Every structure is written in structure tokens, then in C-alpha cells.
Amino acid sequence: MEKTFNPSQIEQACYQHWESKGMFTPSGQGEPYCILLPPPNVTGSLHMGHAFQHTIMDALIRYHRMKGDNTLWQCGTDHAGIATQMVVERQLNAQGQTRHDLGREKFVERVWEWKEESGGNITQQMRRLGTSPDWDREVFTMDDKLSAAVQEVFVQLYDEGLIYRGKRLVNWDPVLLTAVSDLEVVSEEEDGSMWHMRYPLSDGSSSIVVATTRPETMLGDSAVAVHPDDERYKNMVGKTITLPLTGREIPIIADDYVDKDFGTGCVKITPAHDFNDYEMGKRHNLALINILCDDAKINDEAPEAYRGLDRFECRKRIVADLDALGLLVEIKPHKLKVPRGDRSGVVIEPYLTNQWYVAVESLAKPAIEAVESGEIRFVPENWNKTYYQWMHNIQDWCISRQLWWGHRIPAWFDEHGKVYVGKSEAEVRSKYSLSNDIALRQDEDVLDTWFSSALWPFATMGWPEKTPELNTFVPSSVLVTGFDIIFFWVARMIMMTKKFTGQIPFKDIYITGLVRDENGDKMSKSKGNVLDPIDVIDGIDLEALVAKRTTGMMQPQLAEKITKQTRKQFPNGIDPYGTDALRFTFAAMASTSRDINFDMSRVEGYRNFCNKIWNATRFVLMNTEEFDTGNAGGELVLSPFDKWIWSRFERTVAQFEQQLSEYRFDLAAQTLYEFTWNQFCDWYLELSKPIVNSETASEAEKRGTRHTLINVLEQLMRVLHPFMPFITDEIWQKIKPLSANVTNAPSIMVDAFPTFTKSLIDEQSEQDIEWVKAFVMGIRNIRGEMDIAPSKRLPVLLHNMHAQDVSRLANTQSYLLTLAKLESIDVLDASAQAPASATALVGEMEILIPMAGLIDKAAELARLNKAADKLEKDVARTEGKLNNQNFVGKAPVEVIDKEKAKLADAKMQLDKIKEQRIAIEKM
Structure with a gap:
């Protein structure tokens, strides 16, 4: 063997050997054990969260493979509709083109070309991590077989009345021009304003003051709401106000959703531009007035003065106009959660559009029962509550997206807008008895990526065909995933798998925490604390790491800040640690808590x-x-x-x-x-x-x-x-x-995992050797405390021995002399007077090492006094820090805890020195 362990010399060759020999393929023998890889985005690269979860999955797979189970780790990637379309559109933009220049068909061809050339990056990185899925069964959510499953599910659900098309409020990205899921919306606290506006009653008797963070939406107000028990406004309920700038009359309504103690107790209601207002609008049959175009500019529903303005430009104009009319009461600074698209970064709008939906109530019931009955188990169990909370309050699922890349919705419209659903136009014409004279056009929308991934447990096994894999590996054994997609993916897989196979998709759901940095902060590019697992494996020099963390940053000040903190944190870059060290770190940190620092x-x-x-x-x-x-x-x-x-x-x-x-x-x-x-x-x-x-x-x-x-x-x-x-x-x-x-x-x-052999458990040997270890450690501790050279052979006296000590000494004395570097071992008579000695205990037996001639008493005391002086200064300095309110008030909790630990350690060392001085002074 080489003298030193060098991971880079063995890892890739080792992995190629495993893969080339087909060692990741199920054996076909033993009990089935299956894990479904949560399909990473085809656009993605391996991040620390992936590396952590993949380590957990691979450890389970390797263990069960060695236990002789018929083990399958089903892998694949997700087509990631929005992310992938954005990647290719940016490439076109760099060439001075848009997707519209190519047209839909050519653009989709271009995406497939990109996928073939660059879409396998993350799977190559998975190999670097040592993961062992069955690569021969790797699938892609846009593969023909999976696409066929998607169409089959859509058509069946539509025919049963569980998929429908309707106009409802959705999260709308005005840059990507598509509906997005809640998971694709990031809400972070930002500085904003609260505008207080006066709405006059139509009869001129008085006015109502409302407050909003989005003044432009007033153009779509349908009502003003107050709490039914609010005495201030009881006599106004049923009256109308004249909406400023529009001249429309809208009612004052009572609804117990209103918090009468917040602000003025009056709330403007804009059902077409706010999710809570939308629900209130349904309760009170209010008008849905959409004032926005797809790109978030003001449409023709608004007064002419505001049409065509960007929403934020319109906001400024409205505030100025209200102020000019004396209807702007005040503007207050206000911190608010602003929803932004995780891909585009723009503010997301609640927007009224025609979309496709799954009616999920009937699907949710068996999915809830599967967990309640214990058929499916969450680990840790407390995630049951999160699951139930979501499932008992479930809303119909918006499954359409206004993209070109994805599973195109298998629905066709005739010239009157009537809908026909089937797997192809030919099937539609046959199914609905439509002649070729009737012109049909296919729906332009594609399905939400989560729709196809909801079919993952059975579509990857060959459904709707009755395959051996479907019979063997459904349900799978455990799903390893994050808490943030319990609803978006986990719940939907349970619903769909129960619906279409009658089986649960998996028996256990192991929920992992988030991987944060060492201070507990979320890893993000803007914080400059992102780590690439491949960099941890291979190492990276400082300049490359700085460039990686700052490339593409638009704010020079932020780039400079991140550069400084990176140079401070990693002055020599990151050393190469190898895959095994990284994997073991992840395993060692995989507790049942939510976060992993x-x-x-x-x-x-x-x-x-x-x-x-x-x-x-x-x-x-x-x-x-x-x-x-x-x-x-x-x-x-x-x-x-x-x-x-x-x-x-x-x-x-x-x-x-x-x-x-x-x-x-x-x-x-x-x-x-x-x-x-x-x-x-x-x-x-x-x-x-x-x-x-x-x-x-x-x-x-x-x-x-x-x-x-x-x-x-x-x-x-x-x-x-x-x-x-x-x-x-x-x-x-x-x-x-x-x-x-x-x-x-x-x-x-592919060798066997060791079998536990109970007959080899030898409690007597364990107790005997623990005695030997305690004996040797006692000698070593005395050497350390008294600064005696490890090579110096020492005489040892034993006192207060019991029969078991005598027996153990007889069996191991020759070993003890060698292990503890002893000159001799003698047993003191019970009545004999022990010389001045350093002592250690093994149970009740005393180990005595006579100090005479072993150490220079004066020199040793001087050494101890010097060490004590340094420690006392350290204690005083640390106590001063912890008593300084400026320091305690500003320092992070982790820093304060480190200082407290440092203080406790210094005090413990001082106590030891005091004990050593007392022992030496007695000599």
C-alpha cells in the first residue's frame, strides 16, 4: 500500500470498475428494497443538500445490497420546465434571438439538443459522490414512456371529472408570463410603505380610511370590508363608497375575516389581485376586476390615464393623484413579505387566468388515511402534523403552465372553444366522433413539472404496462426528501399512486433537514457562503473560490464583501478532503433535527x-x-x-x-x-x-x-x-x-454484510480489558500531569486490591509492563506505608508511582506556576468579554457560546494545576 491515503488516486477508477461490472443492478434475489431518487433538475448541479440526501440514500442502498436484498435505486432527472426553458432562452438571447424567432417546434428541438449535450452534469457529479443507482434504468420525465404515463393519467382524470379548466387566481410571473407554484415563489422581508387612503361614501356623509401596500390595485377594488362586530362601522354596512379615480360605486360589506384591531379596521377588497380577497369575493359574490395585462402593465379595465403603465409606475401616478385630491392620508414605512419568482426575481402577482386544475378532495382522502393507519410512516413522526395540516386544507391543484417546454396538455379546442381531451388528435376525433372537417387546435399550455413527478413511483416502473418491476418495487421502501416538498411532491405521489395502482408509493418517508453553514445561516450566493460538494472533495484554490462566489454579481459592494469574508474564512482555499470524508461528515450530522450546520x-x-x-x-x-x-x-x-x-x-x-x-x-x-x-x-x-x-x-x-x-x-x-x-x-x-x-x-x-454472531460476545473479556485500559490510562495520565517522559520506565505500586484485581494482574502483567512502559509492578501490603506518590484509581484499586527521584520538585512547581499565570490571564480576559454588554449584545450566539466554553476549559485546567501543585508540595 501507498504510505499515505490519496483519495484522488483511487476514487474515479474504483467507481468506473463498479459501474462497468454492472454492480448497481438489482440481483433479482432476496426481499425487494427500493429507493426512488427525487429527480434533480436536468439544468442543475450537485449542491450540498443533494450531496447530503444522496449520501443517506446510497448508504441505505449499499447496506441492503450487502444484506442480500433485491436492491434498486431508481434514478432519473426532471425536465424542470421553467428552469430549462430559461437556460435555452438565455442562449438564444446571447445570439440576438428569442424563442419566438424559432417557433415552438424548433425551440423544443433546441432544448432537446441542449439536454443531450449538457443535461447530464448532475448525474456525473453524483458519480463523483460514489452513489450507486441503477444507471441502466435512468429515466427522464420527458422520455416517451413517462410521457405516455402522463397522458394516460391526464385523460383518465379528465374523463372522471377530476381535471377541469377554470378561471381562478394564480401566482403569475410577469416576466416568464406563466403561472408558477408556491414552491417557485420566494417571500422575503423587504422595506416598503403602507399607504393610507380615504374613500368617500357615495352619499357624501363621511369617508372610510383604508391602508394598502399596493396602491395600484385600488383600480380593481370591488368592496370595502369591516368586521361585523365593529361598532364604528355598523351603520355603514350596506352603503357604498365612490372609488376614487374610477368613479365606480362599490359596497361596504361585513366579514369576520377582517381584524378590527388592525389599522383602521377597514380593508379594501380586490378579488382579482389578492388570494384572501378572492376568497372573500366568492363569499360575497363580488365582481372580479382584473386590471393587469400578462406583463403586469395596466389594462383597459382601468381609467384611460393609467392604461399601459407598468404596475410600479402606475403606483407612483396613483399616489400623486390621490395626494392632489386630498385623499392621501399618510405614508408609513412598512416591512412586508414580498413574493418574488425564484427564477426571474420579479415580484409575483396574484392574477386571474384560465388554467387547468385537478380536483383533489377525493384523491386526498385515501392519502390521508394511508398515513393515519400507519401504512406510510414519517420519520421523524412529527412531520405527520405538517402533512395533515396541508392535506385537510387542500385546494384544487393548478397544473397548467404557459411554457413551450414540458408535457403539452392533451386537450384540443374547436372554433367555438369546446374542449376535447385525448392522447392525440386522432384519438380525440375517434373518441368524440369528430369529422376531419372540424378544425382543432391543441392547447398551447404544458403541464406543471410537479404533475409528471407525482407519477414517479409507478411511471418509472413501466406503468401503465403491468411490468415485473411494478409488481416488485411498488411500494418502494423509503423516500428520502426535504420537508419543503412534503405537499408539493410527497403528498401528490401518495395521491396519484393510490389512485392508479391501489398501492402506497413508499413505506417510510425520511425527512431530512436543510444544510446550512457553520453559523446556521442558509447557504445562498448573495451571502457568499455556498459550498460546492465537488470542491470539498477535490479542493479549490482561494482565487478560484472567490471567483466562483462573486461571478455574475451586479453589486460591486456585495462582491467586495463576499471576497473579503471568503479570504478570511479560507485563506488557503479548500483542501481536498475526498469523498469518503465528506460522506461520513454528512452521515455523522444526519440527526432528526431540522437543520444541519x-x-x-x-x-x-x-x-x-x-x-x-x-x-x-x-x-x-x-x-x-x-x-x-x-x-x-x-x-x-x-x-x-x-x-x-x-x-x-x-x-x-x-x-x-x-x-x-x-x-x-x-x-x-x-x-x-x-x-x-x-x-x-x-x-x-x-x-x-x-x-x-x-x-x-x-x-x-x-x-x-x-x-x-x-x-x-x-x-x-x-x-x-x-x-x-x-x-x-x-x-x-x-x-x-x-x-x-x-x-x-x-x-x-457486492460482498455480504457481516452477520452478528452472539456467541462472540464475551462480557468477561470486555470487563477484563477495560480494567487493563484503565490501568494503562492511569499511568499515562500521571506521566502527562507530572511531565514525565513517555519512554522513562516507572516502578508501580498497587494498593487496596480485590481478588478480581489480583486475577487480572496475574493474567496481564507481562502486557502491562510493555504497554505502560513500566519497570516493575509490586503489590503493597495492606498495612504498609505508601511513599509520596502520584496516584490513579482503577475501580477501588490505587496505582501509586513514587515520585522520589522522578522529577525536580522546584522546577516542576515553577512550570506549573507559569502555566497557572497564563491561564488566570486567559480567564480574566474572557470573563471581561462576557461581562461586556456591547460584546454580548452584538456577537452571534455561536461566538458567545465558544467564549463560554473557552472559559470553562481554562477554569478546569486551573483546577488540575492546583491539584498537581498540592501533590508535589507533599513530596
Whole structure:
């Protein structure tokens, strides 16, 4: 083996070997185990959220594959209607063209060309992460077979009356000129204004003051609403006001939606431009007055003075006109949530348009029952509440989009606007008995991307054909996804799968948290805290990282700020950490909490973990490669240490499998880390040295320890493999020939997961070796506290021994002398007076190391006093910070917590020094 672990030398070659040998394909044997990959956008690239979720999915897939299950990780990408169309339109714009210059057919051809050339970026990045889906079954939501499923579902739902076309309020993007889903709307707090306007009553008796953040919408007001119990306005209900600037008379109505204690208690109602007003408008049968064009300019419903103005220009004009009429009462600064399109960045408008809808009430009922009955389980369980809240208040689903890229709606109109639905025009003519003389035109709209992805669990398995995959892998085993799409995707998959297959789509839904930066902030380009997982794997120099974070920024000040913070955070860029370290970091952080604060120091720690495993392997090979490890026969005598490590390993396997079954990846990672680093690499390798290097141990004892070294390591690689695929396979290939694991498997990933063997649990050996470890640690602690050189051999006296201590000493004394670098071990008579000694306890047994002649008393006290002085200054400085209200009031919570931890650590060190001084002064 190479002296140092270099991930870049092994990862890609290893992955190519796995993929070329077809190791990701279901075996066809064992119990079905299936995971559906949430299809990433074909336009996308791998971000930290993807990398985190894909690590979790791949760990489960690799584990179940090794357990002998018939394992399928179904992968694919989503056509991402808006995002993909924008990518190609920008390319055309750069060439001085628009999609309209090409026409629909040519534009769609252009998109397909782009998809073939550049659409596989994210799947190549997934390979870099070591993911093992069945790439031979990779699908795309616009593939012919999936498109056929989409058409089949649409037609069936329409024929059953569950899909209809209607004019309703939607989120409208005035730049993209399409309806968008709530998920594609980002609402963030911005500084704005609240305009207070006076509306005079038509009878001239008085007026009402209303407030709004969107004055331009007053042109579409249909009413003014007050609370029915508001005494101030009871006598006005039923009267009308004359809407300023328009001259229209609109009623004053009473509705308990109005908060009488907020503002003036009067609310202007614009049903065609506000979702809450729309619902109130339906209750009171108010007029729907749309004042906007598709591009958010004012239309001909408004007075002539405002027609053709951009909505924000119209706002300024209206405010000025109201002010001139003496109807503008006041303008107040106001913070408000502004909805912006996540792709275009423009303010989204509630807009009245004709769209296609799914009537979901009848579909929602069985989907709710599936979770209530426990047939589908949320992990963590508290996400049930979120699911129920959405599902019990579900609204009909707008499924149409005004785009060219996507599944075109299979509906045709005749010249009178009558609708005919079928999979093709020929089918429509046959289905509705229409002659060729009747001209038909297909609906221009496409289906919402979420419509096709809702069919993912069964469309990917070949539905509507009755395929073996459909029978085997529906329902799938677990869905790993984020909480933000429980409604948009998870609920809709449950509804559609129940409707069209009668099955649930998946048994468990594991909801992950969001990956945030180390301070808990959401990763975003504008904050300059985005990390690319491939950069963490391969490393990136500082200048490239700065360029990556600032390229395309329109605001020079923001770019400068991000440049400074990047240089401060990563003065040397990002080191290459390798895939295994990144994956183990994700696993270790995958708790059941909502947010994951990603700290680069954790990745560094797990890179060190990889190095530790690599170096431990080199040690094992040096002590086994040219020696008899018992594979060819011969007596094996296991030492107490061998029995101990086997016992600890079996407990580790059992704990790991239990934790994985409960989706506690963090605990599973902690279990593996603790055993690998502390028990195997640190203790067992050290404990094995006195035996393999012994001149007195028998060949059977040496063979037993060598056998244990190589076989525990080999089985440990198999347990670690789901989290750390590359390093484990590389090591396994090196050590397999020396192990007792007789297999023809070409890779660790298709070898068997270790079987828990209860008979190897040896509680007595575990207790005995814990005694040995405590003994050795006691000696090492004394050396550290008294600054005694590790190489200096020490005399040890033992006092207050019980029978079990005597027995353990007899069995392990020769090892203790070597492990703890001791000159001698003597047992003090119970009545003997102990000399001045440094002491440690192992249970009730005292370990005494006489100090006479070991240390220079005066020099040691001087050293301790100097250390104490420095610590006292650190304590005073930190306490001063924490007592400074300016610091406490402005510093982030994380910084304050670090200072508190620093203070506690310094005080603890001071206490230890005091104890050491007392002990030395007694000498």
C-alpha cells in the first residue's frame, strides 16, 4: 500500500470498475428494497443538500445490497420546465434571438439538443459522490414512456371529472408570463410603505380610511370590508363608497375575516389581485376586476390615464393623484413579505387566468388515511402534523403552465372553444366522433413539472404496462426528501399512486433537514457562503473560490464583501478532503433535527479518520502479509485482547444495524467512529504488539492475534462501506486474500454484510480489558500531569486490591509492563506505608508511582506556576468579554457560546494545576 491515503488516486477508477461490472443492478434475489431518487433538475448541479440526501440514500442502498436484498435505486432527472426553458432562452438571447424567432417546434428541438449535450452534469457529479443507482434504468420525465404515463393519467382524470379548466387566481410571473407554484415563489422581508387612503361614501356623509401596500390595485377594488362586530362601522354596512379615480360605486360589506384591531379596521377588497380577497369575493359574490395585462402593465379595465403603465409606475401616478385630491392620508414605512419568482426575481402577482386544475378532495382522502393507519410512516413522526395540516386544507391543484417546454396538455379546442381531451388528435376525433372537417387546435399550455413527478413511483416502473418491476418495487421502501416538498411532491405521489395502482408509493418517508453553514445561516450566493460538494472533495484554490462566489454579481459592494469574508474564512482555499470524508461528515450530522450546520472542521476530522484507517491497515498488513494468519489451518489461541475486540466488534455490528433501521445515521456513524478509532486503531493495535512481537508467545497465540487483526479489519471495512465506499473497497481488495472471508465477490459492495454472531460476545473479556485500559490510562495520565517522559520506565505500586484485581494482574502483567512502559509492578501490603506518590484509581484499586527521584520538585512547581499565570490571564480576559454588554449584545450566539466554553476549559485546567501543585508540595 501507498504510505499515505490519496483519495484522488483511487476514487474515479474504483467507481468506473463498479459501474462497468454492472454492480448497481438489482440481483433479482432476496426481499425487494427500493429507493426512488427525487429527480434533480436536468439544468442543475450537485449542491450540498443533494450531496447530503444522496449520501443517506446510497448508504441505505449499499447496506441492503450487502444484506442480500433485491436492491434498486431508481434514478432519473426532471425536465424542470421553467428552469430549462430559461437556460435555452438565455442562449438564444446571447445570439440576438428569442424563442419566438424559432417557433415552438424548433425551440423544443433546441432544448432537446441542449439536454443531450449538457443535461447530464448532475448525474456525473453524483458519480463523483460514489452513489450507486441503477444507471441502466435512468429515466427522464420527458422520455416517451413517462410521457405516455402522463397522458394516460391526464385523460383518465379528465374523463372522471377530476381535471377541469377554470378561471381562478394564480401566482403569475410577469416576466416568464406563466403561472408558477408556491414552491417557485420566494417571500422575503423587504422595506416598503403602507399607504393610507380615504374613500368617500357615495352619499357624501363621511369617508372610510383604508391602508394598502399596493396602491395600484385600488383600480380593481370591488368592496370595502369591516368586521361585523365593529361598532364604528355598523351603520355603514350596506352603503357604498365612490372609488376614487374610477368613479365606480362599490359596497361596504361585513366579514369576520377582517381584524378590527388592525389599522383602521377597514380593508379594501380586490378579488382579482389578492388570494384572501378572492376568497372573500366568492363569499360575497363580488365582481372580479382584473386590471393587469400578462406583463403586469395596466389594462383597459382601468381609467384611460393609467392604461399601459407598468404596475410600479402606475403606483407612483396613483399616489400623486390621490395626494392632489386630498385623499392621501399618510405614508408609513412598512416591512412586508414580498413574493418574488425564484427564477426571474420579479415580484409575483396574484392574477386571474384560465388554467387547468385537478380536483383533489377525493384523491386526498385515501392519502390521508394511508398515513393515519400507519401504512406510510414519517420519520421523524412529527412531520405527520405538517402533512395533515396541508392535506385537510387542500385546494384544487393548478397544473397548467404557459411554457413551450414540458408535457403539452392533451386537450384540443374547436372554433367555438369546446374542449376535447385525448392522447392525440386522432384519438380525440375517434373518441368524440369528430369529422376531419372540424378544425382543432391543441392547447398551447404544458403541464406543471410537479404533475409528471407525482407519477414517479409507478411511471418509472413501466406503468401503465403491468411490468415485473411494478409488481416488485411498488411500494418502494423509503423516500428520502426535504420537508419543503412534503405537499408539493410527497403528498401528490401518495395521491396519484393510490389512485392508479391501489398501492402506497413508499413505506417510510425520511425527512431530512436543510444544510446550512457553520453559523446556521442558509447557504445562498448573495451571502457568499455556498459550498460546492465537488470542491470539498477535490479542493479549490482561494482565487478560484472567490471567483466562483462573486461571478455574475451586479453589486460591486456585495462582491467586495463576499471576497473579503471568503479570504478570511479560507485563506488557503479548500483542501481536498475526498469523498469518503465528506460522506461520513454528512452521515455523522444526519440527526432528526431540522437543520444541519455544516462545519468544515468536521470534514477535516473525518479526513483524519480516513488517514487513521489507512495507517492502521498498513500496520495490519506489515504484521500479517508474510505470516501465518490461520487461514490454512493450524491452532488459533485467542488472547484476552483478541476476545475483547471480537466482542466489541459484534456489539458494534448490532448497534449499527439497529441505528440504521431507525434512520439514526448520526448515531450509526458515531458507533463506527468510536469502535474504529478508539477501540480498534488505538487500543487493539497497541494491545496486539506485545503478542506479535513477543519472543515467548507460542505460534498458536501469534497466529490467533494475526487472525484477529486481519479478519476484524476485513469485516470492519464491510460495516464501514455504506458510509465510506471508496477507501473500504480499496483496503478490502488488499486484505481479502489474507482473510478468512472466502468469496468470489469482485468488490466489497457486492460482498455480504457481516452477520452478528452472539456467541462472540464475551462480557468477561470486555470487563477484563477495560480494567487493563484503565490501568494503562492511569499511568499515562500521571506521566502527562507530572511531565514525565513517555519512554522513562516507572516502578508501580498497587494498593487496596480485590481478588478480581489480583486475577487480572496475574493474567496481564507481562502486557502491562510493555504497554505502560513500566519497570516493575509490586503489590503493597495492606498495612504498609505508601511513599509520596502520584496516584490513579482503577475501580477501588490505587496505582501509586513514587515520585522520589522522578522529577525536580522546584522546577516542576515553577512550570506549573507559569502555566497557572497564563491561564488566570486567559480567564480574566474572557470573563471581561462576557461581562461586556456591547460584546454580548452584538456577537452571534455561536461566538458567545465558544467564549463560554473557552472559559470553562481554562477554569478546569486551573483546577488540575492546583491539584498537581498540592501533590508535589507533599513530596
